[in-house]
Amino acid sequence: MQRFELIVPCHFGLESICKKEIHDLGYEVSSVSDGKVQFIGDAEAIVRANIFLRTGERVLLKVGSFHAESYEDLFQGTKALPLEDFLPVDASFWVTKASSVKSKLFSPRDIQAVMKKAMVDRLSSVYHQSTFSEHGAKYPFRVSLYKDEVLVCLDTSGESLHKRGYRLKMGKAPIKETLAAALILLSKWRDDAPFVDPMCGAGTFPIEAAMIAANIAPGMERSFTAEEWVNLIPKKEWYSALEEAEDNIDRHLLETKENRYGKMVDIQGYDIDPTMIPVCRENAERAGVANLIHFQEREVAKMSHSKKHGYILTNPPYGERIEDKRNLPLLYTELREAFEGLSEWQLCLITAYEQAEKYLGKADKNRKIYNGMMKTYFYQYKGK
Numbered sequence: 001m002q003r004f005e006l007i008v009p010c011h012f013g014l015e016s017i018c019k020k021e022i023h024d025l026g027y028e029v030s031s032v033s034d035g036k037v038q039f040i041g042d043a044e045a046i047v048r049a050n051i052f053l054r055t056g057e058r059v060l061l062k063v064g065s066f067h068a069e070s071y072e073d074l075f076q077g078t079k080a081l082p083l084e085d086f087l088p089v090d091a092s093f094w095v096t097k098a099s100s101v102k103s104k105l106f107s108p109r110d111i112q113a114v115m116k117k118a119m120v121d122r123l124s125s126v127y128h129q130s131t132f133s134e135h136g137a138k139y140p141f142r143v144s145l146y147k148d149e150v151l152v153c154l155d156t157s158g159e160s161l162h163k164r165g166y167r168l169k170m171g172k173a174p175i176k177e178t179l180a181a182a183l184i185l186l187s188k189w190r191d192d193a194p195f196v197d198p199m200c201g202a203g204t205f206p207i208e209a210a211m212i213a214a215n216i217a218p219g220m221e222r223s224f225t226a227e228e229w230v231n232l233i234p235k236k237e238w239y240s241a242l243e244e245a246e247d248n249i250d251r252h253l254l255e256t257k258e259n260r261y262g263k264m265v266d267i268q269g270y271d272i273d274p275t276m277i278p279v280c281r282e283n284a285e286r287a288g289v290a291n292l293i294h295f296q297e298r299e300v301a302k303m304s305h306s307k308k309h310g311y312i313l314t315n316p317p318y319g320e321r322i323e324d325k326r327n328l329p330l331l332y333t334e335l336r337e338a339f340e341g342l343s344e345w346q347l348c349l350i351t352a353y354e355q356a357e358k359y360l361g362k363a364d365k366n367r368k369i370y371n372g373m374m375k376t377y378f379y380q381y382k383g384k
Contacts, residue, residue, distance in 0.1 A: 001042040002232070007153060008049065008056035009036045013369035013378075014182045018055045021185075025052055035370075038062075043233040046156050046226060047241045051219035054181035054212070057160050060142060060153035061086075061226075068150050069104045071114050077150060078118035084126040086154060088231045090136030093119060095143055096155065103145040111143060115152075137228035158225035165222045166287035169279045171201030171271075175315040175350070177218070179371060181208045183378060186367075187313060187348045191253075192261040194310030198303045198335070200269030203280030203295060205313050210267050210289035214253050217245035221286075257292060266307070270298035300331065303338040310345045318352040318376075332359035339383060347381040 010018040012035045019029050019037050027045055031038045037056070041049070049059045063086060066077035087093055098111040105111055119141075124130055140155045162178040184205070189195060191213035197205040211218065220242065226233055252258065257265050269280055274297045284290040303312075316331060336359060339347045349356075352374055357363060365380035 001044070003040055003042050004046070005030075005038065005062035006041050006045060006049065007036055007038045007060040007062055008053065009058060009060070010056050011035070011176075011179055011182060011369055011371065013367055014055060014179075014186065017182045017185050018053070021053055021055055022049070025049065044237050044241070046233060047237045048244075050157055050161065050224050050226070051241050051245055052217050053161060054208070054218050055178050055185065057162065057178055058155060058157035059161075061156055063141070063152045063154055065149060065151045067148055068145070069148050071105065071110065074105060074111065074114050074150065075118045075121075078115045078152070079122045081122065081152060083119055083122050086232065087119075087123065087139055088136060089123075089127045089129075090133060091139045092134040092136060093139040093141065096140035098143045098145070100145040101147075103148045105145055105148075111145070115141070115143060137230075138225055139229070140225060156224060156226035156229075158223070161219065163222065164218050164287070166207065167202055167204065167283050168286070169202060169282065171273075171276055171279070173315070173317065174202055175204050175371075177204055177208060179350075179369075180204045180315075181212065181218070183348065183350060184209050184212060184313060186378070187311060187346065187380065189311045189313070191259045191265050191267075192263045194266040194268070194305055194307050196268045196270070196303065196305065196310060196312050197314045198270045198298070198300045198312065198338070199314050199316050200271050200280060200295070201276060201315070203269050203276075203283050203293070205315065206267050206269040206280070206293045206295070207284050207287050207289060209313070210265075210284070210292040211287060213259065213265055213267070213292065214250045214289060215248045216288060217248065220245050254288070254291060265292055266310075267292055268294045268296070270296050270300075270303065272297070272299050299334075300338060301334040305342055305345075308343045308345075310342065312339060312342075312345060312347045312349075314349045316349055316351055316353075328353055328355070329359055332356055336360045339381065342383055345383040347383065348378065350376050350378045352376045 027039045029039045064081040068074040095112040098108040100106040142153050142155050144151045162176040195209050280295040363379040367378045
């Protein structure tokens with residue numbers, strides 16, 4: 001079977017988590033750089049990566065790369081790519097996104113236009129026709145320029161992989177599902193320990209934790225652009241991967257809440273806003289994990305738990321608005337005090353609030369993570 005160079009973009013600072021996921025799927029990682037992990041795989045790998053990866057943003061298929069300092073360079077470099085190896089004659093193709101960093105060519109619109117023209121030129125000479133109906137499957141390209149090096153990829157995913165399909169309603173500052181899953185994996189939480197998010201918003205952290213516990217593949221209930229690429233990926237690969245995902249689900253856990261360790265799964269989500277609780281329950285229902293999570297209206301200051309060795313994972317307010325920032329010292333102090341009232345728990349939170357440690361105390365671990373373009377910190381505390 002044909003092998004491809006595949007690239008999985010991920011959150012800056014969490015490349016190691018994405019790398020481990022790809023390795024656990026059975027693929028060898030060829031390189032890791034800021035915000036992306038690269039590996040070699042066949043058509044089956046494209047399918048399985050899209051369906052099973054919890055922390056990657058999308059799966060890109062590398063078409064080629066070249067150096068370009070002028071639009072003529074860009075045109076000729078694009079035209080030299082073996083596009084016919086990827087695009088059938090009826091393909092609908094375009095550059096859906098172009099980004100440029102530290103490069104002489106910086107206009108996304110001009111880059112897209114020049115590359116589209118070069119692609120048509122290449123395919124015209126190969127397929128011996130001057131125009132293309134483009135009524136077939138969609139093949140969106142993503143192009144990035146960095147220091148005049150052009151990387152050309154096909155986007156196999158379509159919508160970002162964080163869009164699992166369960167979160168139709170959200171709170172004020174939702175955390176991406178991929179980021180939430182990565183932070184849970186980074187925390188080392190296992191489903192034999194209690195899990196609490198005291199500011200759960202739309203329920204993303206508890207839902208991702210429950211999906212991990214029940215081994216539910218995040219991409220089972222959505223579609224992908226590459227499903228229509230029958231010239232590259234046989235339809236049977238999608239059926240096979242979905243069958244694998246179905247077989248992997250821990251049905252006993254979903255029905256009884258009893259995990260493989262013989263313990264009852266304890267996942268809880270609280271929020272001070274009563275209107276968010278039904279939203280959480282609806283989202284959990286769509287994700288297939290409503291039976292595993294207890295959602296409740298509760299203030300941070302009233303967080304408590306009778307068990308030892310639990311985990312708090314949360315995404316508290318950052319104070320992006322001035323009126324919110326005034327409330328942060330009290331909120332973070334209440335979080336610390338509630339955490340100190342628990343026995344041998346761990347507190348993990350992601351925040352852009354620069355004064356967080358002033359009110360929480362110095363963290364045992366502190367990792368810088370970029371949430372989109374926003375610099376955030378993932379603080380980890382070990383309780384007594």
